[in-house]
Amino acid sequence: MKDHVIASGLRTYYEAQGTGDPLGMLHGGFATVDVFGGGFTPLIAERYRVHSPERRGYGRMPDVEGPITYEIMAYDTIAFIEAPGIGPAHVVGRSDGADVGLIGAMRRPDLVRQLVLIGTAVNITGGRHRSTSKNSGKTSHTLSARNSGASCTETLSA
Numbered sequence: 449m450k451d452h453v454i455a456s457g458l459r460t461y462y463e464a465q466g467t468g469d470p471l472g473m474l475h476g477g478f479a480t481v482d483v484f485g486g487g488f489t490p491l492i493a494e495r496y497r498v499h500s501p502e503r504r505g506y507g508r509m510p511d512v513e514g515p516i517t518y519e520i521m522a523y524d525t526i527a528f529i530e531a532p533g534i535g536p537a538h539v540v541g542r543s544d545g546a547d548v549g550l551i552g553a554m555r556r557p558d559l560v561r562q563l564v565l566i567g568t569a570v571n572i573t574g575g576r577h578r579s580t581s582k583n584s585g586k587t588s589h590t591l592s593a594r595n596s597g598a599s600c601t602e603t604l605s606a
Contacts, residue, residue: 449463449464449465450462450463451463451464453528453531453532454531455501455524455527455528455530455531456523456524456527456528458504458509458510458512458524459510460501460502460509460524460528460531461481461501461502461507461508461509462481462499462500462501462502462528463481463485463499463500464497464498464499464500465489465490465493465497465498466489466492466493466494466495466496466497466498467493467496467497468495468496468497469495469496469497469537469538469561470496470497470499470534470535470537470538471492471496471497471498471499471537471538471539471540472499472500472501472525472528472529472534472537472538472539472540472549473489473492473498473499473500473540473541473545474500474501474503474525474539474540474541474542474545474546474548474549475500475502475503475506475542475544475545476542476543476544476545476546476567477543477544478506479506479543480502480506480507480508481500481501481502481507482507483542484500484542485500492540496538497534499528499532499534499537501524501525501528503516503521503524503525503545503548504516504520504521504524518544518547518548518551519551521544521548521551522548522549522551522552522555523552523555525539525548525549525552526552526555526556526559529552529556529559530559535558535559535560536558536559536560536561537559537560537561538560538561538562538563538564539552539553539560539561539562539563539564540564540566541563541564541565541566541568542566542567543566543567543568546565546566546567546568547568547569549563549565550563550565550568
């Protein structure tokens, strides 16, 4: 299904497919929802109802006046989850979409069931480094987001 919903005052293009628990799929920078459509989304749609919104200035979305920041895109994503009433939802984000998903989860943890981050920054503004440990040739970094209770762990090959 291809449709539009009004989120953050923008006519937001999205695609939805599958059945099951709602899952928001957030594309990376310089991409559109089409980046997941070939093989990835259909696999996930076997188990989840996948909602893939495009972000302002990308693909089928209009350019808008003013800055486009991760914070603004996170609030757009929050509004997208609220508009059709799909929350709380699982959220999967790749690259910039992962950053947007993380900030959205920090701002509105009540709307996010689980958060999967693919290829995201290890440390973003608003996060502080809590610990580093080494074992088996891998380094694990734990980040904690201020005032939210959210945390994430990323394991990097040494």
